[in-house]
Every structure is written in structure tokens, then in C-alpha cells.
Amino acid sequence: MSSPSANGRELTFGEAIKEALAEELRRDPRVFMLGEDIAEAGTTFKVLNGLVEEFGPERILDTPISEPGFTGLAVGAAMTGLRPVVDIMFGDFSGLIMDQIMNQAAKIHYMSGGKLKVPMVLRTTMGAGRRSAAQHSQSLHAWYSHIPGLKVAVPATPYDAKGLMKTAIRDDSPVIILEDKMMYKTVKGPVPAEEYTIPLGVADIKREGTDITLVATSSMVYVALEAAQLLDEIGVSAEVVDPRTMVPLDKQTLIESAKKTSRAIVIDEGYEQYGVTAELASVIADGAFYYLDAPVKRLGAMNVPIPFSPALEDLTIPNAKQVFEMAKVLCGKN
């Protein structure tokens, strides 16, 4: 892992995000946040608790339930001198805001021949596993990644979440950050107290290995790490690579890792059909073809609306056992 020493300081995923936002709000008076129930309530997930006390309701702004309206308002505000951070409670509401994001935010810089800029951040959630059913469980980062003009980050650790958030806020292009809602409280990790940022477009090797590359995004990093543990026990050394940002994509690190190990599986929580796994697998297949001992495999969410019943929901998301079994076959260990 690439994190510099945090001297034992640990934050949860949610705390790291809040710390990034607080630092940027303090650093730059143009930064402000808007979304539903983000001020006193600190969001549905309580991630922003306390920010309104420090920065006031002018900078931590509760909006009406009007996702297209306030997302578009942020686009206009970003074009005219402010640096908004929009909070969309559930990534599933992306359908509502898509015009503002894909036709407006993503295209304005290009359509204006570089004259106008849209320095905004859109934070939203992804991830199944909370028994929230089909309209509150999707991971739609592939949608955003499909549109030229948007940068897309899917951090997996508190360290990455903080560093990527700070960079995103300082970026002059629209950046979408998708946060796994299951990780806000459950994931804890080292975060140094001193200032740092992480550039967009640099993958991180979460675990070194020599026999197979597991490319994993967001919460799937933990699934991959668990699978790597299982593989260790049968003498297979797995490398876990986290691209961290979908756009820009650090193709080189993915390709180099696959060249080194000669096998690769791509694991992502978005729907498998036409999804992120297809893109990443194709990057590896193309860039490391002559080094590969097996076809690149992929594992995404099942192509079904996420069901409510725990008995069913758990079947839809990739798990460590599946990754382990797939890796075993690829490595000829069955």
C-alpha cells in the first residue's frame, strides 16, 4: 500500500471524507456544499456531521428535494466563480441528474472551445449489501465513466478517499466520486494528519503478488484481498491492483501487473453487462496479450435489479469465494 506513515492515526472511511471536505472548505472560501439534509442532519449517512457548525448554513446548504435543480445550480455556480461539492444521497438517483451532468457539466468546457470551466465535485454513493433493494443499491460508476469530460473516482480506503477528494475539489473539471455506503463506518485505516493529495489517474497496488492479478474497485478491493488470502493458502500469490479512478485510468499499472503475473481477473460491483469490468479487462487483454497464460476473466454484479431478500441480495455481488474459485481455475490449481 502506498500510504505514507500515519503514526498510528486511523480514521473511518466516512471520517476521512469529512476531513478532506473540512480542510478544503477551510482552505478555499469558494468551496461550498449542497444537497439534501447535509447540514444539521449531516446527511442520511451522518458523514458530514459537524460541518455546518464550523462553516455555517451558507456553505453547507440544505436543498429542496430537487436533484436536477440543485445539480444544475452547482454547474452554473461552478461556471461563475464558485467550487461546489454536490451531495446526491443515493447513486441510484443519478437518472434524475444525468442531463445536468452528461449534457451540461461534462460538455461545457469542450463546447465552449475551452472558454468555460466547470470545477465541481459530485459525491454520491454506490454499493449493495444493505438490504435496501433495487432503487437504493446500485453501483453506477460505469454510467459516469462512459461520458467524455467527467473524471470518476471510486476510492476504497480512508487514505485514498481523503487524498482523492482533495484533488477533486482542486480540479478544474467536473469530478464524480462514488463512495461505498457500507464502508463509511466499517472501514477504518491509516490517514496521516499532515496535508497530502493523491493525483487522479494513478492506480495503487494494494497487495503485491506474482501469480495472478486481481484488479478490484471500491469495496471489491476487500473482496480481492480476502480472496488473495485464500489463494495464499494454496500457494498462489495474488497481486491486488486498485485503479482508484476510472477516468483518467492508469492503464499502465494494470498492464504491467498483468505482464508480471500473466493472469488477471477484474472485479467490480457494477452490473457486469457492458460494465467497468469489460473496459478494464479489455485494457489488460490488449496491453498484455503476449504475456498472458489465460484469458482475462471478469466478475461484476449479476445482471438483475438488486433484490431485497438477504438470501438473494448476497448472491448478486461478487464475493471472495467466487474470486478464489475463478483464480484457482486460471492458475490450473483444481
Place this chain on the structure above:
Amino acid sequence: MADVDREQWLHMYEQMAKIRAFEEQVNELYTSAKMPGLAHLYIGEEAVAVGVCEALRRDDYITSTHRGHGHCLAKGAVLDKMFCELLGKAAGYCRGKGGSMHIADQDTGNLGANAIVGGSAAIATGAAFSSKRLGNGRVAICFFGEGALGQGVLYESMNMAQLWKLPVVYVCENNLYNEYTHHSESTAGSMKARAEAFGILAVEVNGQNVGEVHEAAQQLIARARRGDGPAFLLCHTYRYHGHHVGDISRAYYRSKDEEQEWKTNRDPLQSLKDWLTANGMADAGIFEQIERSVADEVSVAVNYALNAPFPAPEEVSQHVFA
């Protein structure tokens, strides 16, 4: 009539004449296959853009629509860069990457024409939000056709604008038709009442009378600048040409008689001419002079644009990210 002196009246006439001459030239470029893409002409509606923009400072913001040439020119865009953009040339406002439906010009506060009906309602509101937050006294004007009254984002924007007292004026140009459909088939109830439901001050004017538009705009803009919140200006107007230049056979949605009636009896340029003449502020000679100089400007600009180079191929992948 508005508190406007002779010089300003003549300037407004000149601006309207410039828009009309520009648009007539665009029509010609298009019909002679020199212009790529689509063009939605503003001819007939000139008094709205000019009446409103004459009440703005250069650093005030506007957002515009697919029928946006008039708004851009009224806000201060120059002819050669406009023609260059329409022809996809590198010297255009957007380096040829936006075209007719996306002209933006930061120098004149033009945040861009938008090809999504209702698409800029929230953007204009966001610009007003910035103005208020930064305390720079700028006002944002959101131009849109009555067709946008069907879009929810407009109402979401109005709700926030009124809640937060943002300096934005929503200017609805009711030219009777949403493409090929009369507004009575698409818009229930009262147009004005839609804004009033939010507690937004709504004013209705004859959009063919530049003085009337200007006077109302001045008041609403001054009010917004003072911090008294958003307003809605409903302008009744008419487009003389088709929805776009290719819309030639229009009999199935509107009659020739109707078109003729607006062109002959409610033309914004003619009305202003008549009024200025009757009030002894100008005569035929002055109007001819203005028209001639505008025509010359247009022909110089279009020739410049026709001969200007296209963007270099490398530009295709530039400006994806800032």
C-alpha cells in the same frame, strides 16, 4: 414608455436590425448549403433579446437556447466570431466546437446557448447563486421558449431562486409554438401563474414592443440587483420562419394568414420605426443609414468567416478536460 433617450432608442433599433440581417444571412448560408448542421432563426423575436439585454451590464450573465443568435448578439457578441462559429471555423466563439446551438462567450457574460429545452434553467440560477455569494451585483437572465414550461427543472430552479432570493430573471419567449405544436396543446393553465405559485413576481409584456420589454426588464433587473429576488418576464412574440431553416411547409401547424398578420402588423422593427418617427426622433433617412451600415458589417463578417480556416485536427481532443 421606458426612460430611454434618443440615442438609446436608435441603438436598440440598430441591435434589432443587426440580429435580423445576421439571421437573414444565416438563412442564405444554410439554403445555399454553405452552413453545416441546423439553424433556428430568431427573426420576429428581436425585441425580446434587445429589450432585455439593453437593461444589462456587460458582466451580467445570460443563458440562451437553441434559438440563441439574437440573445448572443444582443449581449454584445461580434458578427465575425458568430459567423465563424456557425460555420465551424477555428476563430469562432467556441473554436467551432459548439456551433449555432452552443455559442458561449465569457467576455460578454454569455454562459452559453443550450440545445436541451429547459437545460439552462438551473445553470442561470447557479450563476445568480454565485453573484449573490460573491456579492458582485451581477444578475442572470435565463432566456427560454414557452416549450420549456413543460420541464420540471425550471420549477425546481424557480423554487430555489425564490427561497434563496437569487438575482435571476426568467424570460419566457412565448412564440406560440413548441416546434410544431401550439402551446395550448402542451401547456395547461396560466403561464404567468406558474411563476406566481412560487411567490415570484411575474410580468407579462408585448414582446413585439421593444420599449415595453425594456421597461419591464429594467425594473425586474434593478429589483434583482437590489436583492429583492427573482422575477418572471413573459413576452408574447412570434417567429416568422420555421422551427428551423428546413421547416418550410408549415401549413399543418399554422396558417399563412397568421404569419402574414404578425409580419405586417406586429413587426418589432417596423413598430419601433413608426413610433420614433411619430415622436419626431428619427426619419426614414436615419433608418436607411443604420440598415446600410449593418448590412455592410454583416457582409464583411460573413466573408471573413467563409474564408477563415477550420480548426486543426489536433483540436478534436483538446478541451475535454480543463
